[in-house]
Amino acid sequence: MNRKSFMVGIHKKSENTMFLPSSMKQNGLLYAAFGTQVARCHISFKKNLERTVLLSENLFHELMIPHRSQANIIIHENTVFIGPLxxxxxxxxxxxxxxxxxxxxxxxxxxxxxxxxxxxxxxxxxxxxxxxxxxxxxxxxxxxxxxxxxxxxxxxxxxxxxxxxxxxxxxxxxxxxxxxxxxxxxxxxNPGFFNKWEVHQLLEKDNRTAPFLPQSILHPSVESIDALCKSFETVYIKPANGALGTGIYQLTQSESGLTVKHTNEEKSFTSIEYPNSSAFLAAFEKEHDAASFLVQQGIDLIEFQGRPADFRVHTNKNASGKWDVTAIAVKISGKNSITTHLSNGGTVKTLAELYDDPKERADMIRKLSVAALTVSRVLNEHIEGFIGEIGFDLGIDQAGKVWMFEANSRPGRSIFSHPNLTSVDSLTKRRNFEYASYLSEQAIVAPEKLWP
CATH class of the missing domain: 3.40.50 (Rossmann fold)
Structure with missing residues (x-):
């Protein structure tokens, strides 16, 4: 099996023939393939071709190749595959x-x-x-x-x-x-959006990932809210299928009652006092199906300039089908915001902007990368289908412990609006094409590895 990149073009003075460099010569080749289209043809080898593959015009059109382009050539058994498509x-x-x-x-x-x-x-x-x-x-x-x-x-x-x-x-x-x-x-x-609660349950059962998870309970009740509020300074209620920081409530218990902050549809913040969790939940259930929300332990996050901060970490599969960390950014909470989401007034910084000391910065990268790669591999083991990318919201508390708040199978790209993250923006996209090439090749030469 050979896999190399060539410019694929048209040879106008032939019929039903594919011309390959003589360095690729082997016997028994009978077919050319592009995507799921396969055509029987004559395979010829030319000495003067190096990084070029030529097809007769009729063969080029029969395979429905849309234009000349750089492409990979895979030779497997009796077929020459052009792609990936x-x-x-x-x-x-x-x-x-x-x-x-x-x-x-x-x-x-x-x-x-x-x-x-x-x-x-x-x-x-x-x-x-x-x-x-x-x-x-x-x-x-x-x-x-x-x-x-x-x-x-x-x-x-x-x-x-x-x-x-x-x-x-x-x-x-x-x-x-x-x-x-x-x-x-x-x-x-990337077969589907993740459900927060389903992901939490998967990770909670695995000793490798359970330590990263804040305490969480599906379907808030008076008992679960009171129990978490008693144990933690702040508690959050989040939709199990939420996105972009919408529908999140922050609860803080005091002697006088329960202070609840949340973001409304206009992205402004409201704060309401309730005498107790029962009164809050009664009001909450008038607007929401509580069964589709989870109540979660709040984390005392590290701060920058007095504002809480967490991290967006992207992981991608590479050309070998292995997980890599491709991007890390810091998200800093907006004024009076209960989350770090940009849509709620948060800002994005690079690690270099916040950590002048290279040793401190390297230590932060190591911590976040270990957590993100560990969770990526565990999710990959348990979720059906092929996952190519994940965007994580990770936090680090005042004691230096890493926490995972969310895993997104279709991560948003708002962090890449930062001018110093342009290169990693391209890298995350490029990795998806590398992984696509890997899957395409495996499906041709070793399908049993993809579908054991």
């Missing part, structure tokens, strides 16, 4: 080719541009773009002149970028996903 699965399409995904169009254009530098082919698609009877997709590709549509085969691998839980749960999208996985054996990574 990566499909990014999403929803929320418009009829505008200038902004086919509304405000997310810029994000996807940058993502696909980055893939062009990495090699292979990448496109965006949704359930409605698949022509099942032909095994093809009306794909959205981003090129020098902007967005364009091309018909391509079903991909080697799918990178899931569905925007929210509600869309993810739609019957059509779930059926589409299962069909591509089960009928076509296409690896699908």
């Amino acid at each position: 990566i499909g990014i699965f999403t929803a929320g399409f418009t009829k505008s080719l200038s902004q086919p995904f509304k405000e997310r169009s810029l994000f996807f254009s940058k993502l696909l541009t980055l893939n062009l530098q990495s090699g292979g082919y990448c496109f965006v698609f949704g359930a409605h773009q698949i022509q099942w009877e032909h095994g093809t997709i009306e794909a959205y590709l981003y090129r020098e002149n902007g967005w364009e549509k091309k018909t391509v085969p079903l991909p080697n691998v799918v990178y899931d970028r569905l925007p929210n839980r509600k869309i993810e749960d739609s019957v059509l999208l779930q059926e589409t996903k299962q069909r591509l996985i089960n009928e076509y054996q296409i690896p699908w990574f």
